Amino acid sequence: MDGVAAPAFDVARIRQDFPILSQPQARGRPLVFLDSGASAQKPRVVIDAMVRCMETAYANVHRGAYRLSELATDAYEAARGATARFISAAEPREIVFTKNSTEAMNLVAHCWGRGVMQPGQAVVISELEHHANIVPWQMLRDDRGNELRVCRVTDAGELDMDDLERHLSDGKVGLVAIAHMSNVLGTVTPVERIVALAHAHGAKVLLDGSQAAVHRRVDVQAIGCDFYCFTGHKLYGPTGIGVLWARLEHLDRMPPFLGGGDMISVVTFEKSEWAPVPGKFEAGTPAIIEAVGLHAAIDYVTAIGMGAIEAHERALVDHATARLAQVPGLTLLGAAQDRGGVFAFGLDAAHPHDLATLLDRAGIAVRAGRHCAEPLHARFGLDNGTTRASFGLYTTKDEIDLLAQALTEAREFFK
Amino acid sequence: MSGLFDDLRDLYQEVILDHGRKPRNFRRLEDATATARGDNPMCGDRIELFVKQAPDGTIADVAFQGRGCAISTASASLMTETVAGKTPDQARALGAAFREVAMTGACPDCGAALADDMERLAPLSGVHEFPSRVKCATLAWHTLNAALDGAKEASSE
Numbered sequence: 001m002d003g004v005a006a007p008a009f010d011v012a013r014i015r016q017d018f019p020i021l022s023q024p025q026a027r028g029r030p031l032v033f034l035d036s037g038a039s040a041q042k043p044r045v046v047i048d049a050m051v052r053c054m055e056t057a058y059a060n061v062h063r064g065a066y067r068l069s070e071l072a073t074d075a076y077e078a079a080r081g082a083t084a085r086f087i088s089a090a091e092p093r094e095i096v097f098t099k100n101s102t103e104a105m106n107l108v109a110h111c112w113g114r115g116v117m118q119p120g121q122a123v124v125i126s127e128l129e130h131h132a133n134i135v136p137w138q139m140l141r142d143d144r145g146n147e148l149r150v151c152r153v154t155d156a157g158e159l160d161m162d163d164l165e166r167h168l169s170d171g172k173v174g175l176v177a178i179a180h181m182s183n184v185l186g187t188v189t190p191v192e193r194i195v196a197l198a199h200a201h202g203a204k205v206l207l208d209g210s211q212a213a214v215h216r217r218v219d220v221q222a223i224g225c226d227f228y229c230f231t232g233h234k235l236y237g238p239t240g241i242g243v244l245w246a247r248l249e250h251l252d253r254m255p256p257f258l259g260g261g262d263m264i265s266v267v268t269f270e271k272s273e274w275a276p277v278p279g280k281f282e283a284g285t286p287a288i289i290e291a292v293g294l295h296a297a298i299d300y301v302t303a304i305g306m307g308a309i310e311a312h313e314r315a316l317v318d319h320a321t322a323r324l325a326q327v328p329g330l331t332l333l334g335a336a337q338d339r340g341g342v343f344a345f346g347l348d349a350a351h352p353h354d355l356a357t358l359l360d361r362a363g364i365a366v367r368a369g370r371h372c373a374e375p376l377h378a379r380f381g382l383d384n385g386t387t388r389a390s391f392g393l394y395t396t397k398d399e400i401d402l403l404a405q406a407l408t409e410a411r412e413f414f415k
Numbered sequence: 416m417s418g419l420f421d422d423l424r425d426l427y428q429e430v431i432l433d434h435g436r437k438p439r440n441f442r443r444l445e446d447a448t449a450t451a452r453g454d455n456p457m458c459g460d461r462i463e464l465f466v467k468q469a470p471d472g473t474i475a476d477v478a479f480q481g482r483g484c485a486i487s488t489a490s491a492s493l494m495t496e497t498v499a500g501k502t503p504d505q506a507r508a509l510g511a512a513f514r515e516v517a518m519t520g521a522c523p524d525c526g527a528a529l530a531d532d533m534e535r536l537a538p539l540s541g542v543h544e545f546p547s548r549v550k551c552a553t554l555a556w557h558t559l560n561a562a563l564d565g566a567k568e569a570s571s572e
């Protein structure tokens with residue numbers, strides 16, 4: 001298991017791995033970075049791996065019959081292998097590299113939604129989805145007529161499983177597309193139960209793991225889902241690389257995504273033949289350096305241990321839940337039993353945007369707004385949005401205390 | 416209370432906090448002759464502006480409704496106080512000068528004709544040090560231009 005052989009989790013030592021955390025902010029204050037849910041900071045090993053790739057082993061992949069190209073191809077494919085192991089995929093061919101999670105979900109909407117699903121089949125999403133798991137299905141609906149159904153979220157911010165079952169009961173649903181963890185509520189959804197329910201009604205399951213894959217061990221075979229998406233930049237890796245995992249049988253059935261080089265086996269002006277999976281979905285020169293960076297990020301978190309990271313973040317969640325409850329006038333959004341380190345809240349005396357400006361002055365970086373989840377904020381009657389603090393493996397309890405103290409002072413400021 | 420946010424008093428002056436909490440002319444104008452909606456999609460700020468023009472075009476009354484942060488609400492409130500009684504051209508000139516101040520903190524070309532009005536709007540000049548907040552301050556003025564131009568929507572994006 002993860003964590004058994006790993007050394008004890010030492011957050012002070014881990015923080016030294018991230019150069020940006022020692023960059024002083026306004027008025028010399030230390031950086032309190034509480035926006036990892038939007039994008040995480042990068043450890044030295046990721047930065048170094050990308051630089052080393054460019055300095056010593058860079059060329060285009062899958063083409064040149066020369067040593068540098070072979071080295072780069074090996075590095076790119078090694079990243080695929082590491083990614084497959086990271087989420088316990090059956091084999092590396094099941095990993096398709098994309099630009100980000102958004103592209104991964106669009107790929108499924110395009111290639112599975114338009115290429116495999118029937119127009120009469122419906123898609124079920126939920127109220128807690130990020131726009132990236134809403135808009136592609138609206139586009140599919142408008143393009144091909146696939147009905148879009150929305151599963152309710154309870155007042156506690158949990159998925160209403162009875163409502164999900166209702167949506168599935170007529171057997172017309174082809175796909176259930178749900179976040180593994182909400183980027184606003186922090187809710188971790190019961191993915192095994194979702195999969196069991198969906199499969200029992202003949203529907204496939206896509207999980208948006210953009211948040212979850214960062215915070216806990218993901219085993220796609222144990223979960224039993226059909227598609228799983230996550231992104232490199234939230235996992236302490238670079239921007240520009242995301243991951244679609246899908247069962248090989250699904251990838252084989254899906255038509256290609258973009259057309260171009262690398263995704264074909266034979267091209268004539270009359271017709272082309274597609275490259276085997278996963279090349280069929282990776283047209284053009286891929287994100288080679290970013291794949292190397294993602295590989296380094298995966299090695300980094302794996303060496304620390306996803307179990308140890310989860311335990312650290314669980315302690316942070318407990319601490320934040322208690323500390324934020326002590327801030328006068330603060331209302332926390334969501335109260336799920338199983339939640340990760342994402343806290344969206346309102347403060348009675350201050351608009352989220354004003355609050356973020358104040359916190360920035362205290363060196364605290366948070367996100368203000370609706371966090372690409374406008375329908376969820378409407379669901380909870382929060383049209384002004386919320387302020388969101390989200391944690392990473394480098395977050396400390398002291399930082400959460402600073403946040404709570406700054407929020408208390410901010411309220412005085414605006415009162 | 417001591418200190419964590421003291422230097423933000425330049426941005427959030429008492430005038431701003433006051434107009435943010437108790438915006439003036441925060442109402443619908445049922446007999447408006449021009450209206451426009453302003454959106455700042457990044458943060459969800461939204462205002463609806465109502466203008467009532469006299470037969471000669473002069474702004475006889477102006478009011479707004481909507482939601483937003485302290486900066487955008489205070490800016491809309493101060494704007495309604497400032498442009499009442501002005502001709503559309505005067506209001507547009509004032510808006511251009513205000514946007515200049517919001518972005519740079521100064522308006523070297525603002526002549527004596529605008530001095531009194533600009534002094535009233537001066538509490539908002541602090542936003543120029545906060546690039547992500549400039550749009551909060553200018554949303555109401557973009558919306559006023561849209562209303563005067565007969566457009567229905569304005570965006571500060």
